[in-house]
Amino acid sequence: MFKQIGEILSDSMVDQRVCIRGWIYRRSVVGGVAFVRIRDSTGVVQVVVEESRLGSDIVRTLKDIGLEASVEACGKVVKQPRAPTGYEIIADYFKILGYSRDFPIKGGEGVEYLLDKRHLVLRSPRYTAIWKIKHTILSAGREWFNKNGWWEVTPPILTASACEGGATLFPVQYFDKTAYLSQSAQLYLEVMIYSLEKVWSLTPSFRAEQSRTRRHLAEYWHLEAEAAWYDMNDMMKVAEELVGYIVGRVIDERRSELELLNRNIDSLKKALEPPYPRIKYDEAIEILQKRGINIQWGSDLGADEERVLTMEFDKPFFVTHFPKEIKSFYMKLDPSNPRVVLGFDLLAPEGYGEIIGGSQREDDYETLVKRIIENGYKVEDYEWYLDLRRYGTVVHSGFGLGIERLLMWVAGLDHIRDATPFPRFRGRIYP
Ligand code: NSS
Numbered sequence: 001m002f003k004q005i006g007e008i009l010s011d012s013m014v015d016q017r018v019c020i021r022g023w024i025y026r027r028s029v030v031g032g033v034a035f036v037r038i039r040d041s042t043g044v045v046q047v048v049v050e051e052s053r054l055g056s057d058i059v060r061t062l063k064d065i066g067l068e069a070s071v072e073a074c075g076k077v078v079k080q081p082r083a084p085t086g087y088e089i090i091a092d093y094f095k096i097l098g099y100s101r102d103f104p105i106k107g108g109e110g111v112e113y114l115l116d117k118r119h120l121v122l123r124s125p126r127y128t129a130i131w132k133i134k135h136t137i138l139s140a141g142r143e144w145f146n147k148n149g150w151w152e153v154t155p156p157i158l159t160a161s162a163c164e165g166g167a168t169l170f171p172v173q174y175f176d177k178t179a180y181l182s183q184s185a186q187l188y189l190e191v192m193i194y195s196l197e198k199v200w201s202l203t204p205s206f207r208a209e210q211s212r213t214r215r216h217l218a219e220y221w222h223l224e225a226e227a228a229w230y231d232m233n234d235m236m237k238v239a240e241e242l243v244g245y246i247v248g249r250v251i252d253e254r255r256s257e258l259e260l261l262n263r264n265i266d267s268l269k270k271a272l273e274p275p276y277p278r279i280k281y282d283e284a285i286e287i288l289q290k291r292g293i294n295i296q297w298g299s300d301l302g303a304d305e306e307r308v309l310t311m312e313f314d315k316p317f318f319v320t321h322f323p324k325e326i327k328s329f330y331m332k333l334d335p336s337n338p339r340v341v342l343g344f345d346l347l348a349p350e351g352y353g354e355i356i357g358g359s360q361r362e363d364d365y366e367t368l369v370k371r372i373i374e375n376g377y378k379v380e381d382y383e384w385y386l387d388l389r390r391y392g393t394v395v396h397s398g399f400g401l402g403i404e405r406l407l408m409w410v411a412g413l414d415h416i417r418d419a420t421p422f423p424r425f426r427g428r429i430y431p
Helices: 056-064 111-116 125-147 184-198 232-253 255-260 265-270 281-290 302-309 365-374 379-390 403-411
Strands: 018-028 033-040 043-050 072-081 088-099 171-174 177-181 200-205 219-228 277-282 317-320 339-342 342-347 354-359 395-402
Touching: 018 056, 018 088, 018 265, 033 056, 033 072, 033 219, 033 354, 043 365, 043 395, 125 200, 125 232, 125 255, 125 403, 184 200, 184 219, 184 379, 184 395, 200 395, 219 403, 232 265, 232 317, 232 342, 232 354, 232 395, 232 403, 255 265, 255 302, 255 354, 277 281, 277 302, 277 342, 281 302, 281 317, 342 403, 354 403, 395 403
Parallel strands: 043 088, 277 317
Antiparallel strands: 018 033, 018 072, 033 043, 072 088, 171 177, 200 219, 219 395, 317 342, 342 354, 354 395
């Protein structure tokens, strides 16, 4: 019966009669012959429709029809070096299933228009390649945790308190109260380690980011891990092994998609070899100052600063020991220098910057209460979280990996909106 296009693009199919179905991706009509490129989820093949075989009606229809009409076709496979994917089908049967008139994307449209037409744009081979790479990233991430003895858990999305600061919280009407969409599962994962010790989750996270940037979404997929008994270094090892494993799986399984996106695979391969370099925030500031960036100790590293730092490394690298003022309340203060926290970011090379944020958690009750107050939160909102320090506190650490950030780097995308089918930003929630 019907074959997928990917299956027929091979020498072993030459001279066989096959049937395919899909959508018209490109077409041209020269004299009495239509050259119709058809795509499905697996590839593109050229189908040759000749007036002399199939009549003039179908060729005339193909001349006028819009792109993206759905069709089915049968015919013999021939090798054709001049055809875009090396083979073509000489049709003995061709049928239009779903008409398309004046398909609204012709090339050269602006960003906002294309976002309005996102439901149609997503079909292009470029996006198809991106979704497949994302699939493999998700599958490899899950597999890494499952193979290494971690438990998957299901934290809530409707939450009562902030994890990553009040400024980016999305309030929602929750019966007669206000609740918030989760920014991170972390605080709930911290609860779960007292039951399962090593836990992970994959959930949507929400950030009401006020400005639109290349690397911020209002809704993104968050892969998070938390483990009892792990200190910061133990957790950084988890992060680098996880990332190395995911990148390895993508290179093995998604090579043709990476090639379609013109991704330099040799640069990506450098990430296959953990350990990744580690520098302290202090060194990061020194490097930036040497490179002529006007930044003082105590300032946060933004996208621009991170980009400069990534030029120093050809694989992912960690920045650690940030000033406590620029990091979250739950990060453990470094006992040897309590001005800084035992926190780490993992930055992707080639200009990409932060893909993971993590830390050892403050496990001391008194210090944590002080940190909650210092950060302007109400202690009563965190009583349940403080209970974890009252009843059998342990050393523990965790991190969160932004799936779209990782995908941006792995696939070599310029903008995070291309890393998710339906991007959400301030001012836009369509479609
Ligand atoms: O704010 S993070 O740096 N850290 C946390 O949320 C911790 N509570 C995670 C944890 O320890 N369990 O966010 C983690 C990652 C960050 O490195 C990015 O890769 C991604 O989440 N992230 C985002 N991706 C896309 N858009 C936005 N707005 C965004 N914010 C964070």
